Amino acid sequence: MIPELGHFALVLALCIAFAQATLPLIGVKRGNDVLMGFARPAAIAQFAFIAIAFGALAYSFAINDFTVAYVAANSNTHLPLIYRLTAVWGAHEGSLLLWVTILGCWTFAVAVFSRRLPQDVRASVLSVMAWVSIGFLLFMLLTSNPFTRQFPAPMQGRDLNPLLQDPGMVSHPPTLYMGYVGFSVAFAFAIAALIGGRLDAAWARWTRPWTTAAWLFLTVGITLGSWWSYRELGWGGWWFWDPVENASFMPWLVGTALIHSLSVTEKRGAFKSWTVLLAICAFSLSLLGTFLVRSGVLVSVHAFSEDPKRGIFILGFLSAVVGAAMLLYAVRAPLLKSDVAEVRWFSREGLLLLNNVLLVVAAGAVLLGTLYPIVLSGFDFGKISVGPPYFNTVFVPLFAPLVVLVGFAMVVRWRHGGNARDVWRRLRLPLGLAVLVGVLLPWWGVGASTLAVTAALIMALWAIFSALAEPVRRFRHHGAGWAGLARTPRGVWGMTLAHCGLGITIIGITLASAYSIRHDVSLKPGQSAEVHGYTFRLENTSQYHGPNYQANTADIAVGRDGHQYTVLHPQKRYYDGQMGNAYTEAGIDWHPTYDLYASLGDRAPDGGWSMRLYYKPFVSWIWYGGLIMGLGGALAASDRRYRLALRASARERDLAAALDPLLQS
Amino acid sequence: MRWPYLIPIGVLALIGAVLALGLRNGDPTRVPSPLINKPAPAFSVTRVFKPKQHFSRATLKGHVSVLNVWASWCVSCKDEHPVLLALADRNLVPVYGLDYKDTRAAARQWLQSRGDPYTAVGFDPDGSVGLNFGVYGVPETYVIDARGIIRRKFIGPLTPHKLNHTLIPLIERLKAQQGQTG
Numbered sequence: 011m012i013p014e015l016g017h018f019a020l021v022l023a024l025c026i027a028f029a030q031a032t033l034p035l036i037g038v039k040r041g042n043d044v045l046m047g048f049a050r051p052a053a054i055a056q057f058a059f060i061a062i063a064f065g066a067l068a069y070s071f072a073i074n075d076f077t078v079a080y081v082a083a084n085s086n087t088h089l090p091l092i093y094r095l096t097a098v099w100g101a102h103e104g105s106l107l108l109w110v111t112i113l114g115c116w117t118f119a120v121a122v123f124s125r126r127l128p129q130d131v132r133a134s135v136l137s138v139m140a141w142v143s144i145g146f147l148l149f150m151l152l153t154s155n156p157f158t159r160q161f162p163a164p165m166q167g168r169d170l171n172p173l174l175q176d177p178g179m180v181s182h183p184p185t186l187y188m189g190y191v192g193f194s195v196a197f198a199f200a201i202a203a204l205i206g207g208r209l210d211a212a213w214a215r216w217t218r219p220w221t222t223a224a225w226l227f228l229t230v231g232i233t234l235g236s237w238w239s240y241r242e243l244g245w246g247g248w249w250f251w252d253p254v255e256n257a258s259f260m261p262w263l264v265g266t267a268l269i270h271s272l273s274v275t276e277k278r279g280a281f282k283s284w285t286v287l288l289a290i291c292a293f294s295l296s297l298l299g300t301f302l303v304r305s306g307v308l309v310s311v312h313a314f315s316e317d318p319k320r321g322i323f324i325l326g327f328l329s330a331v332v333g334a335a336m337l338l339y340a341v342r343a344p345l346l347k348s349d350v351a352e353v354r355w356f357s358r359e360g361l362l363l364l365n366n367v368l369l370v371v372a373a374g375a376v377l378l379g380t381l382y383p384i385v386l387s388g389f390d391f392g393k394i395s396v397g398p399p400y401f402n403t404v405f406v407p408l409f410a411p412l413v414v415l416v417g418f419a420m421v422v423r424w425r426h427g428g429n430a431r432d433v434w435r436r437l438r439l440p441l442g443l444a445v446l447v448g449v450l451l452p453w454w455g456v457g458a459s460t461l462a463v464t465a466a467l468i469m470a471l472w473a474i475f476s477a478l479a480e481p482v483r484r485f486r487h488h489g490a491g492w493a494g495l496a497r498t499p500r501g502v503w504g505m506t507l508a509h510c511g512l513g514i515t516i517i518g519i520t521l522a523s524a525y526s527i528r529h530d531v532s533l534k535p536g537q538s539a540e541v542h543g544y545t546f547r548l549e550n551t552s553q554y555h556g557p558n559y560q561a562n563t564a565d566i567a568v569g570r571d572g573h574q575y576t577v578l579h580p581q582k583r584y585y586d587g588q589m590g591n592a593y594t595e596a597g598i599d600w601h602p603t604y605d606l607y608a609s610l611g612d613r614a615p616d617g618g619w620s621m622r623l624y625y626k627p628f629v630s631w632i633w634y635g636g637l638i639m640g641l642g643g644a645l646a647a648s649d650r651r652y653r654l655a656l657r658a659s660a661r662e663r664d665l666a667a668a669l670d671p672l673l674q675s
Numbered sequence: 676m677r678w679p680y681l682i683p684i685g686v687l688a689l690i691g692a693v694l695a696l697g698l699r700n701g702d703p704t705r706v707p708s709p710l711i712n713k714p715a716p717a718f719s720v721t722r723v724f725k726p727k728q729h730f731s732r733a734t735l736k737g738h739v740s741v742l743n744v745w746a747s748w749c750v751s752c753k754d755e756h757p758v759l760l761a762l763a764d765r766n767l768v769p770v771y772g773l774d775y776k777d778t779r780a781a782a783r784q785w786l787q788s789r790g791d792p793y794t795a796v797g798f799d800p801d802g803s804v805g806l807n808f809g810v811y812g813v814p815e816t817y818v819i820d821a822r823g824i825i826r827r828k829f830i831g832p833l834t835p836h837k838l839n840h841t842l843i844p845l846i847e848r849l850k851a852q853q854g855q856t857g
Contacts (some may be wrong), residue, residue: 168750287683294687301694321698329691336684343680381690384697 013078016066017157023059023114024147026052031140034133038205046133053121053136056143057114064111067156068098077163080104080156086169088558096179097170102304102320103156108183109300110146112191113139120195120220127216134202135195142194145327153320169558172585172593178238182231186258189228190296193261195220196268197293200286201335204342209286214276217289219647221272222504225265226643232258233636241596246528246607246624248632251401256380257299263373264292267366274359277424279349281363286343288366294332295373301328302380356427358419365415372408376401413469413516416509417441417476420502436483440475444468451517455603456525456627466520474513477506504646508639515635521628532618542625544606545569549577551619559585561595564610564619568599580610580621605629710825715742715817716807723774723782723796730797734771735819739849741770741842742817743793743833744805746777747785749813755832756789762838763792767846772796775805775813818845821853 030052037045067080071094076082084097084104099108117139124132150156199217203209235258240248249255268288275285301324354360379400421436422428448468452459480502484494531539538547549565561581567574578597585593592612599606604627611620710716719731735742743759745752763770772793774782779798786796799805808817816829827845829837 283680290683298690325691325694325698328694329687332687333684333691336687340680340684344677377690381693381697385693 012066012069013075013157013159016063016070017155019059019062019066020147020151020157023056023063023110024144024151026056026059027140027143027147030056031137031144034137035205038130038133038137043129046129049133049136050121050124053117053140056140057118057121060111060114063157064098064107067104067107068095070157071095071097074167075163076165076167077159077161078156079158079160082160082164082167084168084170086167086558089167089170089175090557092180093170093175096174099183100170100174100179103150103154105183105187106146106150106154106304107156108187109191110143110150112184112187113143113146113194115188116192116195117143120198130206131199131202131213131216134205135198138198138201139194142197142331145331149320149323149327153323169585172559172583173242175558175585176238176242178234178242182234182238185227185234186231189224189226189231189265190258190261190299192220192224192227193265193289193293193296195224196289197335200289201338203286203346204338207342207345209275209282209346211276211279214272214285215652218269218272218276219649219652221265221269221289221292222643222647225262225269226640226647228258228262228265229636229643230640232262233633233640236636237633240629241598243594246526246596246609246622246626248522248629251379251398253380254299254303256376257295257302260373260376260380261292261295261299263369263376264288264295267369267373268292270362270369271366274362278359280353280359281366282346282348283339283343284366286346287339288370290332290335290339294328294335295377297324297328297331301325354425354427356422356430358422358424358427360427361415361418361422365412368408368412368415372405372412375404375408379404410466410469413473413512416473416512419477419505419509420480421476436479437476440479441472443475444471447471452521452525456521458525460524463520463524467517470513470516470520472513473516474510477509477513480506499649499651500645501649501651504642504644504649507642507645509642511635511638511640511642513635514631514638518628518631518633518635522626522632525627526629527625529623530620531623532614532620534616534618537618539623541606541623543570544625546578546606546608546623548619548621554581556583559583562610562613564597564608564621566597566608566621568606576606578606578608580608582610582612600630602630603628710809711828713825715819715823715825716804718797718804718807720797720799720804723772723779723786723798726779726798728795730771730795732823734795736821736823738821739768739846739853740819741768741846742773742819743770744773744775744808744810744813744815744817746775746813747781748777749775751832752814753789755814756792758833758835758838759792760790761835762833762842763794765843767843768850769794773804773808774798775810776800776802816842818842818849820849 030049033045033052034049037043037048067078070078070081071085072091074081074085074087074094076085080101080103081097084100085094089097097104099105117136120132120135120139124135127135196217199213199220203213232255235255236248239250240246268285271281271285271288274281301321304320304324350359353363355364417437417440418433421433427433445468448464448471449459451467451471452463481495481498484498484502485491487494490497527542529539529541533539533546533548535548535550538545540546545568547567547569549567551562551564554561554563561583563579563581566578566580568576568578576599578599580597581595583593583595594609594611596607596609598608604625607622607624607626609622611622613619715732715735717732719729722728722730741762743755745755759770770792772795774796777798777800779800782796782798786793797804802810808815814832816833817825818827820826826849827841829842833842
């Protein structure tokens, strides 16, 4: 009964989405307030029904209703409740439901927080989002219904993919999808601007907090995913340039470009059609990511091989949505006139343009590397995979100048850039500090350095110190002190934190890549191995019985200079129902400046256990940096001037609307 | 409409074409195996049902055959099983099994309860034969010609579609070739 309710709720949500997609647009065309006003209640109702469907599936998992085929395929009576609930998005059908649910959340949020938007803008935005929702609801109902029943029900379910039985599974997919899907809001605003033919500073102010919010979720989602693969996949890596990772990274790059170009559009009224194009691209790349993951077109560690009908549907949908958007863009974008005649290179907008070019080219390079294998195999040149060598070679030279640019963010002024000597005066201290620390840090941290590492560190530290220079300046400005900091808007804090986070991540990447030390050893109980001065001694091994798995656990005492200070417990797990396949769970000792990492392999006939031991300096900085960037995004998105601006511009428009008949008469 | 504004839609069309191409060829399980068109590796193991008898490369020689690698713990082998039974019913070629990383008792019980499509089943408890064949995961199915050369490898469960449209035509072609040369 409950699964049928869920199914029915999806059908109802689809019907409402149809109405929400069409009626308000007709209203906008005809200037009919009643039809436009339909958008908000429809969005709220659509969300309610999608939430019911999601709840129904979650309930079916909670009670292990194996008559539902999807539940039987991804759950098991021994699976703990938390993983039964997260199994909702553990495979294809459910992740689509999660996608639609999150789209429903964003639509709901827009409906609720947009009360002060002009009615025509709100109606167009909600209608565009409904079109996207229609596509995904149809996809689910036609090809991938999560509520399909099967009789007779199996006695036992197949269990959730063990890789997904991890705390990372609880938080990573929803956060990532919040980011992916969140760009639909910016997309909808862009389409609304093209339909209305109106794009002004007010439009940019409305769009900015939504874009920043989506970006922050995407940042945190990617960070969590990277952290998860570090702990779970067992070979100590944290980023693989896997197609599915690339699929989330491309919208991030373009979304980052969009955030910056929106600020130019707001402050200077320039780059209008470029901003709209970026908004369309960010969301298109999110859709492309969904296509890559869901169609089985690429082989990847995330592979969910799927039937081709689904791939064809998503490709059709992708082409329809993006094609329509691009066509509209081709027709309407030439009408968006820039407010400025020329952009100087040495000005904030000039440098931001350069930032945009670099980010978009980087995204293009990732796209090329991701699609290249498809082209080759399409022409029967064989199956190849494009790996880290390509991406690292292309990516580093594009990202390095970008990091250098970060330092100028707050110093160079809009329009004329300001006095070069003034810029130098404000940046010489951060530059000096960056060089000093950049040269010393590797020696203190890991005891070695090379030219490339020093250069990368100086750039990263330059980003951090120059970002911190702004709050320091505000603190010292005319003796303002703490009051000066308190007056600093959240937007500025957000930018400071985001740029610091970027620097911290780069420090982590640089040092962890350059100075990780790996030893693959075979140890019998009592034997020990030494890695970078740390002694790993295998104390003993034991069998561990988890709720739905058996595991070999090793107790590895880690010490230095005769002092033991921790015991690692790497595991090799054998999940019930997945016999023959083993899953590693790394044992990690976290420190602020390094990780000690052990993952357990197989037992050799002579009784020795093969294991991989790592010393990884500064590796956790990669994820700290990501989280700090996310925090910066949260601060920036919650800046109160957006709310004030919303109120003010709504008043202006109301006033204009009230005056309009008077002026015309 | 000015032409630079048409660039994005052009790029989109290009990407769409690439993706469509990928979908057409997009069987992700079609990883080419280095063993294709090479002789099957030498091996010799005992059988699941008759532990005294051997199952080796010699068993496969002299006729076109299908070798299916499976295990009782493998979930998708359950889905595949009816397809193998259907293939065996046609009596085209012998269907051999290789029981991969499994126990004899579990394998026997599995075959007794679901039906046994295999002419003979080799027992590979430590997966060493599978390793030589380059097995990524079970199930996998190999088509081996009369000279003992691997002609095709299917990764993942056989479906009725693959059976009727790829596997059986291939077997018939190989048998015809065998008739000509032998």
